[in-house]
Amino acid sequence: MKTIYSPRHHGHAGNVELVAGAVVPAFEMPSRAEYIRSRVEAVKLGPILAPNEHDIAIAKRVHRADFIDFLPTVWPLWVESGRDGTAMPYTWPTRGLRGDVRPQGIDAQLGYYSFDAGATFVAGTWDAIKSSHDVAITAAGLVKAGERAAFALCRPPGHHAGAAFAGGYCFINNAASAAQWFVDQGAKRVAILDVDYHHGNGTQEIFYRRGDVLVVNLHGDPMVEYPFFLGHADERGEGPGEGFNVNYPMPWGTTWETWSAALEEGCRRVADYAPDVLVVSLGVDTFEKDPISKFRLKTEDYPKIGRRIAQLGLPTLIVMEGGYAVEEIGVNAVGVLTGFEEG
C-alpha cells in the first residue's frame, strides 16, 4: 500500500488548547504523524510519496466557500490585530444566537466558523491544512487509478470539520472532501466508515441529506463523550439522506468484543450499500492507553480492524484522523494497514 505524506504538517506546531479551565499544549502534535511515517517505513508497508498540489476549490464541494476562503486569512488577521501565540475563538453562535450574519474582526469570525477552541492556528497552520487536503486527494487519485488501497497520512485531521465550521483539531474535512471527489469523478455511491474514537460530527453534518454517500460512525456515546452534541443512534439522515447515516455510540470502557460487533454490523451496512469506493476515517484513539479517550482496544486489535475492512473487497482510501497515545500511534495505525494488506 502506498502512503501519501507531506512534511508541511510540521508548520502546525506549538498550538495550545482549552481543557478544564486552562490553556495547555495541544494533544494533537506533529510527532503523531512522524511516528506513523516511521512505522510505515519500519514495516516496509510500501512507498511514501509526496502529494500533488490540488485546487482548494475541491474542498468547496463539501465546505461553504466562505469558510474555506476564511482559513488562510486567520493567522494574518490574528497578527494584524496585535496578537501572537495561538489563534482561537472565545465565543460562539450557539442556540438562541444568530448564525446567519458573519461578523467582522478575527475573534468574532473564529467563533462564527467553529464550534469550540480546539481548532487553533499558528503561522504554519494554513499550509498544513492545505497539504493535508492535498494528501487526501492525491491518495484518492491512487485509488481512482486502480490501486486496491492507499493511505492518506493526513495531519491535521478532518472528521470534526463541518460545512462551515472547524473544531476538535479539524479544519478541512479531508475524508468528506475525498468522498465528494470520488463522486465528482463518477462514483455513484461512496461509503465512509469512521472508526475514530470520537463521532465524526462534521462528516455526518456534510452528508446528512444525501443518499449517495453512506456515513457509518463507531464512537464514544455523545451522552458522555466529545463532541457531545451529535452522534446519537437516532440520527439516521434526512430527506434524500434518510437511512444513509448510521451511528454506533458505545459506552466508556468498550473493549474489542463490543467494538468489533459494531464494526461487523457497520461493515454489513457498507456491504449492503455496495459502494463503488470506501473511505475509512482512521483514528486509533480507541486504544486503551489513549490519554483523552476511554475505549479499551489493544495493539493486537488493530490488524483485525484492517482485515475486516479488507474483506469488504472495495477500493479503499484510508484517511488518518485521531490518536493521541503518541508513542503507540505508529504501531496501532500501521497495524490497521498491515492487517488490511493481509486481509
Added chain:
Amino acid sequence: MKTIYSPRHHGHAGNVELVAGAVVPAFEMPSRAEYIRSRVEAVKLGPILAPNEHDIAIAKRVHRADFIDFLPTVWPLWVESGRDGTAMPYTWPTRGLRGDVRPQGIDAQLGYYSFDAGATFVAGTWDAIKSSHDVAITAAGLVKAGERAAFALCRPPGHHAGAAFAGGYCFINNAASAAQWFVDQGAKRVAILDVDYHHGNGTQEIFYRRGDVLVVNLHGDPMVEYPFFLGHADERGEGPGEGFNVNYPMPWGTTWETWSAALEEGCRRVADYAPDVLVVSLGVDTFEKDPISKFRLKTEDYPKIGRRIAQLGLPTLIVMEGGYAVEEIGVNAVGVLTGFEEG
C-alpha cells in the same frame, strides 16, 4: 434612592477567562461592586440594605427550570471530576450540532448551558448568583411598594444570560427576572432599557416573542463587538413580540453626541409604550477608559443618562450590569443614580 447590596458576591472571586488564546484573570471581579458600594456611601445616595432571600423559582419564570437547577451543581460536579481552579466549558452546541439532547458530565453540560467560556465558576459562584438575584428581586419589591426608584447592586451581572444559557460573566438574568416579577405582580407592561456597552442578548432572547415586555438595547454594533451573534437593528421581535424589541447598535468610538441621540430615541420608545414600570440594565462600560470596550462616554455624561431616564417619570428599578474600568466604576455608575435623583 435605596441600594440593595449583598457581600455574598465576594465568593465569586479569582475566576479566569479565555481571551486571545490565553486564560487570564477575569475582568469581572469583586472590587467592581465594592467601588460602587463605596461611592454610594460617599455621595450619601441613601441607605444600603441587605436583600431578602427569594425563592429561586422566581428565576424559572424566565429561565428554563433545568438550567437554573444545573447552576448550583456545577462546582460540586467540577470538584467531583477531580478538577480545581475555574470551571468553564470547552465545546458548544453551535449550528450544525444538536441543542435538544442534554449530555452527561460536567464539561459537556457546561457547554450545553452556555455560549462561551466567559461565565465561569469557583466555589462561591452559585451563592453569589443566588444573592445577586435576591438583590434584584428585593430592589424590585421596593419599587413595587411605591419607591420612585431603587438600585440593585447586582454582581454577577445578568443581561447576557438567556433562557437556558450562561455566558459573558452572566448566569441568571437579574433584570429579566425582575421584569417578569413585576408582570407576575400585576404589571400589564414592563420596559427594559439596557444601556450597557454590550448587547443584552439574553434579555432579548428571553422576551423576543412577548409584547408585554418592551426591550430597548443601546450597544456596540455586533458586527464588530461582543457578543457578535445578536443585537442587529433588524431584530424587532417575533409573533406577539413583533415590534417590542428595539436595538440601537453603534460603531466603535461612539461619543455622547451619537449615544445620547440613541438614548433619546430609546426613551421615546419607552414613553410611547407607557409601561407600568421601567427596568434599567445599567452598564458603565460605555466609559472612554473601559479596558474591554470602545465607546467614548465621559464621567460627566453619566448623570445626564440618569436625568433623561428620570424624566420618563416611571417607577424605575436600576440593575447593575457591566463596567470594567474598576477605579472609575463607582463614580460613573453612581453618577447615573445621582443624575436620576436630580432629574
